[in-house]
Amino acid sequence: MAEKTVQIRIKRQASPQEGPRWEEFEIPYRPGMNVIVALRDIAERPVTVEGKSTSIVSYDANCLEEICGACAMIINGRPRQACTALIDKLEQPITLEPLSKFPIVRDLQVNRQRLFEDLKKVKAWIPIDGTYDLGPGPRESPEVQQEAYPLSNCISCGNCLEVCPQYNDHTTFVGAAVISQVRLFNLHPTGRMNEGERLEALAAPGGIQDCSYAQNCVKICPKGIPLTESIAAMGRAVIKHTVKKALGK
């Protein structure tokens, strides 16, 4: 009896300068395996379906439980996390491609620096350290916790940017994830103290105005974050802040 196998096609690229090529692999099936397990199995024996020995496929992965965001790639045409992409639920041959909106490093590995720089631009953190003990911050009400919790699930995977028609080389758009992080940190009672700075960053070039509301982000988000709601909420906050500031108040 023939052993059950898994067919995988991978778009490979040795370096940013070289052109991409496709390689096909066939590996033994194991119950419950996901794309990361399949990539590890290929790494154990990097031989293509034609029997040609090849280099190990490069990819990013870390937590393997959809928390770190590192293993985002395009699986069967859809950007998603490789760790939660179960082989049983995927049509074969499975195609793997790197995210297209970030500069490629090698194979399935991309450089997501633009996303991290944009998170820095909007100060997506809460400054709590001083030169002395600042004491406890204000309490967060359960209502605010309810609103903030889903937003805090963002893993900065970049899937929302991959599907966004406005996130490309012509714009400096920060994208849905970053806008939603501004909402999260502005909801926090201590984070609110820097509300203005974050909103001004969202009105700067590449800010919230570059969103044209195609609403793809909310469809693809693996964490179910209400991104379109965040964009609408921040749209209101930014315009309010901008008008108030322009009128000198």
Place this chain on the structure above:
Amino acid sequence: MATATAETRAASHSHSFFWRRLHSITGVLPLGAFLIEHFASNAAVLSRHPRQNYGEQVKFLNGLPFVLALEILCIYVPLAFHGLYGLWITKQSEPNALRFSWWGNWAYTWQRISGIIVLAFILWHTWTARFSGVSLPDHPFQSFAKMQAMMANNWIFAWFIIGITTVCYHFAYGLFLFVAKWGIAIGNTARRYWTYACWIIFLVLAYAGLASALVFRNHWIYPIR
């Protein structure tokens, strides 16, 4: 290197928040308001005496105080800005509705396609109806016959149908976008209801526009005097 490119790009449109929001609001006011006024005026033909009533409308509008200033400031200037800036926005986009065919993504893509069609239609329509042929401000009661003569041509009539339908779509979906982007409706439920409302606005406007256009075709021919 990547950052240097980003900075150069950023510097080239440093006021984009202001211009994008201005683009958004000009689509509603004054352009959307004028669209509704225009369709309401055209609906004067949906009466027992279309030629007379249509002429009265044209006469009334041309008799408004400061009509030329109104025309320039409330129509031509915002239209030029909205159209040209819209083309620039379209140039920056990379539509992907064929790959990710969710309705919102199609609506986004159609907003750009319809924008280009509408701009072409409005330029042609303004030229043919306002700036060439019989001068309507001077001869308001020739309006009906002028439009009728134009629409007697099947191709031109089809072009009118395309123009009317796409402008209604562009305006109705633009209203949805306006409410979403300015944060007027934040919650998902509110935005869903507003989507339905915008579809109704689209249907009502398109019905009014197409019904008015049909009158020019179905009515007996008035000669241009």
